[in-house]
Amino acid sequence: MRNKSIKEELEEASELIDVLKTQETDALNNEEVLKLRSPKIVSALSHCRICLDYSTHDIEDVLISEANKKGIVLKPKEKLYFPYVTEQKRFNKRVNEILPNLKTYLPDVYNLLESIQPYNQPRNEQWLINMIDLNNSTKHFGEKEQAKQMVSSVDIGNGAIVIDNSHNIQLNNVTVNGVTQDSTFNLGEGEILAQPSNWDIQFEPFAKFKFKESDIFITRLLDNSLAGVDKYTDELYKLLVNY
Incomplete structure (x- = not known):
């Protein structure tokens, strides 16, 4: 065989x-x-x-x-x-x-x-x-023909929210321990554009290619x-x- x-x-x-x-x-x-x-x-x-x-x-x-x-x-x-x-x-x-x-x-x-x-x-x-x-x-x-795209892996709150290979994401009105957060988390083009100051965020960018x-x-x-x-x-x- x-x-x-x-x-x-x-x-x-x-x-x-x-x-x-x-x-x-x-x-x-x-x-x-x-x-x-x-x-x-x-x-x-x-x-x-x-x-x-x-x-x-x-x-x-x-x-x-x-x-x-x-x-x-x-x-x-x-x-x-x-x-x-x-x-x-x-x-x-x-x-x-x-x-x-x-x-x-x-x-x-x-x-x-x-x-x-x-x-x-x-x-x-x-x-x-x-x-x-x-x-x-x-x-x-x-x-x-290929296109290069920046993406990211994001870990919020020690694994509370994990987002892999993300490109554009926005989180609004997130509730943590019953309390609604006033701030906004915004990920665009593989970069963090806005984030709450009291959030524990681990961020890792990557370059990916697609057709x-x-x-x-x-x-x-x-x-x-x-x-x-x-x-x-x-x-x-x-x-x-x-x-």
């Missing part, structure tokens, strides 16, 4: 993501850093994406073996890609096009595949569709993609070894 190769691909992706995060750190105090290195973004995406295709080949190998045990002859496909759809009604058809009778012979693998489909993921955690779409578009159409055509922060997507692929493949191979 290809799980060892998958781990190596994920390690390469992780190293590239660390390099991109170092660029973000440098960009905080360097106005000349206006973008992350696109080749590293593309490479990190490709390392994650190829893991899905590797795993699909292993699913097919086990599927053919299980079908043969039942006297059913399945032939390996010349081209095989990870199945994904955005609508539940299309999932079964798409899987059968790529991995015929998967639900019959490997039902637990079928269920695992379905569990990570975009329609089963929260809207703010759509790593699969975003990763694949971005991988395809950068591979075929080249570099995407101009979307609100997707690049390193956040890469982190989520790496974690998602790692979790999926780990669970998959625990199932495949039982056949």
